[in-house]
Amino acid sequence: MPIQTLRVSDTTFDAALEPFAVVGDQLKLKTELSREPKDDEILDRYAFTAFVEALRSEEFDEDPLETVLDLELTQHFASDDEAWEAIKDFYADRACTLLIVGESEEFIVGDELLGTLGLAV
Numbered sequence: 001m002p003i004q005t006l007r008v009s010d011t012t013f014d015a016a017l018e019p020f021a022v023v024g025d026q027l028k029l030k031t032e033l034s035r036e037p038k039d040d041e042i043l044d045r046y047a048f049t050a051f052v053e054a055l056r057s058e059e060f061d062e063d064p065l066e067t068v069l070d071l072e073l074t075q076h077f078a079s080d081d082e083a084w085e086a087i088k089d090f091y092a093d094r095a096c097t098l099l100i101v102g103e104s105e106e107f108i109v110g111d112e113l114l115g116t117l118g119l120a121v
Contacts, residue, residue: 001092001093002088002089002092003088003089003091003092003096003097003098003108004092004096004097004098005097005098005100006097006098006099006100006114006119007100008099008100008101008119009101009102010101010102012119013045013099013101013102013119014045016117016118016119017043017044017045017048017117018043019031020043020117021033021037021041021042021043022041022042022043022047022050023037023041025050027043027051027113027116045059045105046060048107049062049107051109051113052107052108052109052113053091053094053096053108053109053110054067054087054091054107054108055105055106055107055108056080056084056105056106057104057105057106057107058104059104059105063080064077064080064083064084064087065077065080065083067083067087068083068086068087071087071090073086073087073090084106087108088108091108095110095111095112096108096109096110096111097109097111097114099114099119
């Protein structure tokens, strides 16, 4: 079974992240805070990567071949493309969605997180 996929524009994705801050290890709506969020608490794409199951992007140093090792997938992969396909297959049955942002970023995200961001499929 292929992984469920959601495509969004860069603008839509950035707008979904904008209302949130990362406080400790949790996402909080900025309006729920009793203060202005600190600069390092703003949820941007970099901070978002801490909440995803896996990612593939030219902007972030995430290697699909390392990810398959973390997932303990034992088969040999000849390329990053083969490894990424195996990662997507791994998460297909685990309440996750492949979120494709713009032209070059792919995040495997838990469906609950997508719902929190208002991007539910």
